[in-house]
Amino acid sequence: MIEEITMQHVLPRVFLGSEHESPVKDSELWLKPEVVFSRGRYYLIEAESGTGKSSLCSYIYGLRRDYDGYILIDGKDVKYFSIDRWCELRRRGIAYLPQEMRLFPELTVMENIEIKNRLTSYKSEKEIMEFLERLEIAHKADVPAGRLSVGQQQRVAIIRALCQPFDFLLIDEPVSHLDSRNNQIVASLIDEEAKKTGAGIIATSVGNKIQLPEYKLMRL
Amino acid sequence: MSKKSNIVWRLLRRNISVGQIAGYALANLVGLAIVLTAIQFYRDVTSVWDDEDSFISEDYIIISKKVSGLGSLMGGGGNATRFSEEELVDIASRPWARKVGRFNSAAFNVYAKVSFGGSSMGSDLFLESIPDDFFDVSPKGWDYEPGKSEFVPVIISKDYLSLYNFGFATSRGMPQVSEEVIGMVPLQFSLSGNGRQEWVNARIVGFSSRLNTIAVPEEFMDWANKEFSSAAPELPSRLIVMLDKPGDPEVESYLEEHDYETAGDRAANGKAAYFLSLVTSVVIAVGLVISLLAFFILLLSIYLLLQKNSEKINQLMQLGYSPRQVARYYHIIIICVNFAVLLVALAAMLTASHYWREPLSTLGVDPTAPWLTIGIGAGIVLLITAGNLTAVSRAVRKRFYV
Numbered sequence: 001m002i003e004e005i006t007m008q009h010v011l012p013r014v015f016l017g018s019e020h021e022s023p024v025k026d027s028e029l030w031l032k033p034e035v036v037f038s039r040g041r042y043y044l045i046e047a048e049s050g051t052g053k054s055s056l057c058s059y060i061y062g063l064r065r066d067y068d069g070y071i072l073i074d075g076k077d078v079k080y081f082s083i084d085r086w087c088e089l090r091r092r093g094i095a096y097l098p099q100e101m102r103l104f105p106e107l108t109v110m111e112n113i114e115i116k117n118r119l120t121s122y123k124s125e126k127e128i129m130e131f132l133e134r135l136e137i138a139h140k141a142d143v144p145a146g147r148l149s150v151g152q153q154q155r156v157a158i159i160r161a162l163c164q165p166f167d168f169l170l171i172d173e174p175v176s177h178l179d180s181r182n183n184q185i186v187a188s189l190i191d192e193e194a195k196k197t198g199a200g201i202i203a204t205s206v207g208n209k210i211q212l213p214e215y216k217l218m219r220l
Numbered sequence: 221m222s223k224k225s226n227i228v229w230r231l232l233r234r235n236i237s238v239g240q241i242a243g244y245a246l247a248n249l250v251g252l253a254i255v256l257t258a259i260q261f262y263r264d265v266t267s268v269w270d271d272e273d274s275f276i277s278e279d280y281i282i283i284s285k286k287v288s289g290l291g292s293l294m295g296g297g298g299n300a301t302r303f304s305e306e307e308l309v310d311i312a313s314r315p316w317a318r319k320v321g322r323f324n325s326a327a328f329n330v331y332a333k334v335s336f337g338g339s340s341m342g343s344d345l346f347l348e349s350i351p352d353d354f355f356d357v358s359p360k361g362w363d364y365e366p367g368k369s370e371f372v373p374v375i376i377s378k379d380y381l382s383l384y385n386f387g388f389a390t391s392r393g394m395p396q397v398s399e400e401v402i403g404m405v406p407l408q409f410s411l412s413g414n415g416r417q418e419w420v421n422a423r424i425v426g427f428s429s430r431l432n433t434i435a436v437p438e439e440f441m442d443w444a445n446k447e448f449s450s451a452a453p454e455l456p457s458r459l460i461v462m463l464d465k466p467g468d469p470e471v472e473s474y475l476e477e478h479d480y481e482t483a484g485d486r487a488a489n490g491k492a493a494y495f496l497s498l499v500t501s502v503v504i505a506v507g508l509v510i511s512l513l514a515f516f517i518l519l520l521s522i523y524l525l526l527q528k529n530s531e532k533i534n535q536l537m538q539l540g541y542s543p544r545q546v547a548r549y550y551h552i553i554i555i556c557v558n559f560a561v562l563l564v565a566l567a568a569m570l571t572a573s574h575y576w577r578e579p580l581s582t583l584g585v586d587p588t589a590p591w592l593t594i595g596i597g598a599g600i601v602l603l604i605t606a607g608n609l610t611a612v613s614r615a616v617r618k619r620f621y622v
Contacts (some may be wrong), residue, residue, distance in 0.1 A: 024385070032266075058622070061538075063538060063621065063622050064622055065621060079360070080467075083542070083543060083617065083620050084542065086620075087537070087540055087541070087542040090538070090539065090540035091540040100536050102538065104231055104532065106230075106231070106234070107227060107230075107231065111227050113537065114227060115227050115228065115231075115536075116540070119539065119540050119541065120540070164540070169603065181473050
């Protein structure tokens with residue numbers, strides 16, 4: 001169980017040399033001595049594009065290591081995590097919705113979700129169908145993901161991210177392509193799932209913010 | 221479960237180039253088939269080395285010193301053609317000489333008599349003996365014990381019989397005789413020397429194609445030399461040497477250097493064997509090179525496939541799939557292809573060996589069992605497979621971080 005994710009003096013290497021210029025200068029995260037994300041709390045990181053929010057998610061999720069400083073999960077430096085440890089975290093500890101969704105276009109909606117769920121066996125097929133219905137894409141279950149609109153793909157990717165137990169949910173611009181009504185539906189679904197296990201949420205946004213009930217707003 | 225695992229399989233098998241895999245399989249098949257066929261052929265043909273009286277015999281040479289015209293006329297007891305103790309030690313110490321045997325010659329007079337139907341004919345004779353290990357035949361009745369045995373067993377050169385049958389008998393209109401008939405002819409040896417004389421019965425019990433002599437058991441020779449000669453045992457003038465490796469060129473140069481002569485055409489057979497092993501080595505090497513190239517073809521093909529599927533592989537690992545789980549699918553392909561290649565290559569080897577078995581068996585050669593060759597094939601494929609699997613695992617792990 002992960003209680004805390006801590007960032008110490010973290011700076012993407014691309015910003016090396018421009019520490020005293022924006023966006024690093026005005027950031028509430030980059031280069032700060034200590035930023036703590038706690039389990040059970042929601043964080044909304046607001047940023048302009050090009051400030052490194054997707055990089056931040058990739059660092060926390062162990063996809064990239066091109067940063068200076070330290071990211072600690074429960075006090076342990078993630079740079080020393082083994083591949084097996086990361087695999088375990090990605091199945092049980094941290095759920096992640098990448099900004100670019102990364103669905104497999106040749107697989108159907110259901111298969112795209114199943115490919116995650118078969119690893120975790122976390123949701124039943126019935127529960128997944130309920131999610132699809134709630135997000136109003138149940139009729140697309142057997143359609144290849146590549147033929148869906150971006151907004152629909154976004155909702156599929158959200159459901160896929162929820163098909164695992166997690167202590168932190170990392171969602172990179174989850175509602176960038178959703179209208180206000182769908183934003184609301186997605187927000188309440190995510191809130192429900194997080195509340196079930198007392199998980200924390202780290203969401204990013206460049207404009208369209210996910211309508212979570214309460215959150216700490218941070219500026220990247 | 222199988223339906224679910226098919227999702228990943230369906231994702232990853234995209235971009236698999238059937239042509240490339242088939243190309244690899246064919247190349248490796250050719251290489252492996254060549255290697256295995258060559259090994260089996262070599263083993264089958266050289267199995268005749270285990271046969272004593274065979275055309276590629278485990279090589280024996282008989283060496284003697286050159287007889288110079290004058291030396292023999294001048295007398296001197298033929299000491300010039302005898303091997304000294306130092307020379308014997310030197311020959312025995314050569315790496316190519318596995319065993320050295322001496323020809324013991326009789327130091328007494330031998331007169332042989334054949335009698336049938338009241339009439340008899342006889343001739344002066346010479347006898348020699350060599351250690352039993354050096355005979356290519358081990359006929360019944362070869363054991364001799366002085367004073368107890370009924371007759372002295374004798375082995376003569378096959379050439380003598382041929383000389384008689386095809387030279388003497390045909391030109392004189394005399395009957396040709398078989399080995400069996402000769403064996404039934406009663407012989408009598410008169411042994412004399414040292415002031416004594418004795419008649420002993422003798423019988424020809426075998427024919428040798430290796431030894432160009434009239435041979436008796438060493439036990440008899442030792443006994444007779446003691447009884448009928450007062451002289452100290454003489455040094456041998458002929459040696460028989462069992463070679464470590466047939467057709468070793470070292471032997472020839474050694475003999476030339478010391479001015480020794482070899483008897484028989486054994487050396488030529490040895491050269492054939494040497495040539496055969498050389499050719500086989502070359503063929504096996506070519507096969508191995510082909511297999512090695514095929515190994516790299518498969519590796520390149522899989523690297524290319526991994527490259528094309530790079531994005532998907534990374535995506536799967538982003539979802540929490542371990543590199544091991546992803547690599548497993550490629551491992552299955554490799555194992556299946558390599559195993560199929562092994563089976564077909566073995567089938568090819570066995571089919572090919574079928575074609576040379578018959579001609580070989582008419583030469584009196586029993587082909588060897590193919591188990592060792594099959595084992596070698598399995599070993600090679602195992603090595604190739606292990607190499608492929610490791611390379612794939614490493615390539616997949618490399619794609620864990622973007």
